[in-house]
Amino acid sequence: MSEEIEIARVLLLELLERMGIDVEVDGVAREGDLCLEVKGDKRGILIGRHGQTLESLQFLVNRMVSKKLRESVRVVLDVNDYRKRREDYLTGIAFRVGQKVRTKGRSLTIGPFSANERRIIHVALREDPLVRTESLGEGEIKKIKIAPKSEGSGEKVQAQRPDGGISSGLPFRNNFKLSGGKGDV
Structure with missing residues (x-):
């Protein structure tokens, strides 16, 4: 499971880097999910109104990670404990x-x-x-x-x-x- 977490973490970091957002990302496996915690100053941009941007970002990361691993996985993103x-x-x-x-x-x-x-x-x-x-x-x-x-x-x-x-x-x-x-x- 740690390999999947690292793949998800790296893909998220690359995506955010392309968006010009510099953050730290930690990952942990919890109840079968890959949970990624994003910490940084740009939380408003990453969360969006009522978490809409966070939900969209989570959807993209799920698609990217599932494609990379060639299996369906569930990635849960959180930003500064917003969820x-x-x-x-x-x-x-x-x-x-x-x-x-x-x-x-x-x-x-x-x-x-x-x-x-x-x-x-x-x-x-x-x-x-x-x-x-x-x-x-x-x-x-x-x-x-x-x-x-x-x-x-x-x-x-x-x-x-x-x-x-x-x-x-x-x-x-x-x-x-x-x-x-x-x-x-």
Whole structure:
């Protein structure tokens, strides 16, 4: 596996060098993936808006490495721990919106998100007994509907605090538009 990591690392360094970007790249094998961590000053250029440039760069590196090795491999790129920070951010959004859904008893729609971002949100709320998630839309970028599990039964779902009181919900602040079916929230 170390040979594959070195090939992926060198191909990424060559690509970034041709782009005029000087960085350091470390590689490690993790759960069958070749994980490359890019460290340097040009993180904004490499990450792009909501990670779009990073996703595109990862796609290119995957194609290059798979062609070079003549087998399909999965390369995961990260820049200055962006993916971990983004996952924490999306998990926080999922929990806050899930809390709002439990408190208000009606569905909310957030997004749009890439497939990887949707997976993070679905996984974050998978174990919540009071809400469910559903991807909405066509194509690569979709929205996520977070709804009470009992939606459609007419039963209002509310979260209870450990002391038995009803939760007032958490404040929600981000750049995503929330819609609650009949009107915007």
